[in-house]
Amino acid sequence: MADIPVSLTVNGVAHEAVVEPRKILADLLREDCRLTGTHIGCEHGVCGACTVLVDGRAVRSCLVFAVQVDGSEVTTVEGLAADGELTPVQQAFQQEHGLQCGFCTPGFVMSVTAFLRDRPDPSDEEIRDALSGNLCRCTGYQGIVRAVRRAASA
Amino acid sequence: MKPAPFDYVAPTTVEESVAALADGSGDAKVLAGGQSLVPILALRLSRFDRLVDLGRVASLRGVSRRNGTLTVGAMTRQADVEHDPAVAEAAPLLARAVPFIGHFQIRNRGTVGGSIAHADPAAELPAVALALDADLEVAGPDGTRTVAARDFFVSMFMTALDDAEVLTAVHLPVWGPGSGFALREAARRHGDFALAGVACGVRVTDGRVDKAAIGLFGMGSTPLRGHAAEDAMVGVAPADLDLDELGRLVVADTGPPDDVHASASYRKATAARLAAAALRTAIEEATRG
Numbered sequence: 001m002a003d004i005p006v007s008l009t010v011n012g013v014a015h016e017a018v019v020e021p022r023k024i025l026a027d028l029l030r031e032d033c034r035l036t037g038t039h040i041g042c043e044h045g046v047c048g049a050c051t052v053l054v055d056g057r058a059v060r061s062c063l064v065f066a067v068q069v070d071g072s073e074v075t076t077v078e079g080l081a082a083d084g085e086l087t088p089v090q091q092a093f094q095q096e097h098g099l100q101c102g103f104c105t106p107g108f109v110m111s112v113t114a115f116l117r118d119r120p121d122p123s124d125e126e127i128r129d130a131l132s133g134n135l136c137r138c139t140g141y142q143g144i145v146r147a148v149r150r151a152a153s154a
Numbered sequence: 155m156k157p158a159p160f161d162y163v164a165p166t167t168v169e170e171s172v173a174a175l176a177d178g179s180g181d182a183k184v185l186a187g188g189q190s191l192v193p194i195l196a197l198r199l200s201r202f203d204r205l206v207d208l209g210r211v212a213s214l215r216g217v218s219r220r221n222g223t224l225t226v227g228a229m230t231r232q233a234d235v236e237h238d239p240a241v242a243e244a245a246p247l248l249a250r251a252v253p254f255i256g257h258f259q260i261r262n263r264g265t266v267g268g269s270i271a272h273a274d275p276a277a278e279l280p281a282v283a284l285a286l287d288a289d290l291e292v293a294g295p296d297g298t299r300t301v302a303a304r305d306f307f308v309s310m311f312m313t314a315l316d317d318a319e320v321l322t323a324v325h326l327p328v329w330g331p332g333s334g335f336a337l338r339e340a341a342r343r344h345g346d347f348a349l350a351g352v353a354c355g356v357r358v359t360d361g362r363v364d365k366a367a368i369g370l371f372g373m374g375s376t377p378l379r380g381h382a383a384e385d386a387m388v389g390v391a392p393a394d395l396d397l398d399e400l401g402r403l404v405v406a407d408t409g410p411p412d413d414v415h416a417s418a419s420y421r422k423a424t425a426a427r428l429a430a431a432a433l434r435t436a437i438e439e440a441t442r443g
Contacts, residue, residue, distance in 0.1 A: 001159040001160065001161055002161065004162060020159065021159075021160055021161065021162030021205065022156060022157045022158070022159055022160060022195075024156075024192075024196075043155060043156075043196055044155075044192075044193040044196045044197055045189065045192065045193050045260070048257075048259065051259055057233070057262040057263075058258065058259045058262060059259055059262050059263050060189075060259050060260070060263075062192075062196070063188055063189055063192045063193065063260075063263065064188065064192070064263065065162070065185075065188070065192070067162050067164070067207075068164075068185075068188070068207060068209055070164075111258075111259060115258070129344065130258060132257055132343070132344055132345050133256070133257025133258065133259050133260065133345065
């Protein structure tokens with residue numbers, strides 16, 4: 001069970017680590033890169049809390065082994081706000097009360113960031129479909145849907 | 155939970171991948187997109203000595219069309235197929251099935267070949283491959299072979315693939331003008347595995363159905379074909395088809411699962427309605443002129 005060297009770019013910063021093949025990307029980000037903004041909820045691909053962008057695509061970082069993304073560019077929630085200024089998606093979540101406890105929020109924000117980049121003017125149905133892969137257990141989804149709508153028109 | 159430890163290799167060619175699977179030093183498993191395998195490992199429903207990651211094999215990615223056949227590389231991401239105009243034109247049923255798979259984050263990683271080789275009987279793509287009479291290209295230690303979809307799905311999560319074989323490509327016939335396709339499924343929530351689902355294609359030539367294909371999923375231990383209903387459709391003018399009767403015919407010989415998610419009789423009744431609705435949509439498209 002040989003460990004394997006991995007090098008990747010996270011939020012524009014080069015990282016190198018030597019990892020067990022079974023280490024999921026979410027754990028690499030949290031433990032090796034010390035970026036704990038990516039949250040781990042279910043650890044088997046259901047809740048979406050660990051969503052990050054790998055080469056621009058939103059993926060569940062609990063369903064990707066770190067060794068699979070050797071050479072990739074990863075964006076986490078820490079990589080969104082430039083110089084402390086929130087992105088339109090982050091601002092909209094704040095303004096529309098799209099979060100309460102905040103545990104699921106990084107996953108929602110990353111999913112929505114990718115979604116609105118690819119579909120800047122979505123219908124309500126498309127918004128709900130795009131949100132269906134992320135679970136929130138306390139805020140409720142109304143504020144989150146409004147936040148997406150607001151971010152889309154921002 | 156965390157997966158049990160395993161060794162990991164990431165070959166860059168099919169030959170190396172097959173060699174890594176065949177090397178005999180323990181239980182090896184192909185890792186494609188990982189959207190089914192990684193949860194299985196995380197829940198420790200299964201464990202392997204070695205994973206052979208196909209993610210670096212460039213020749214397994216991409217879509218091409220030649221002589222009435224659309225070829226989809228096994229490692230082509232589901233999201234890429236979903237948004238590829240060439241797929242929508244040549245194999246509309248495949249393009250329309252993909253949005254039913256999980257969520258967009260899953261489709262960004264999940265692959266066409268991975269879903270087919272995993273052979274979940276409730277999954278969409280195995281039923282699409284079966285309905286469209288796909289040819290599945292397989293590489294193994296003794297070279298390559300082609301397995302017809304009807305011979306590929308053996309039982310629940312079991313396929314005709316040997317341990318050291320890799321599914322490399324999916325060949326789908328292009329149906330051409332006068333055809334229509336539809337997929338319908340019933341699931342508790344969008345993105346969940348279907349309780350029951352139907353994927354179908356209908357071609358109408360000179361006012362009569364000359365080709366019909368019906369695939370069922372969630373209705374048995376493998377995807378199923380609705381051959382009796384297909385045969386009943388061929389040669390008949392679309393207006394003369396009794397879709398409700400065809401729906402009943404589609405499910406007549408099935409023995410769907412009876413479990414906590416849905417009873418067998420509910421699945422049967424649902425699939426019959428879904429089949430009628432899917433056939434109606436496909437026929438409308440085929441006869442739109």
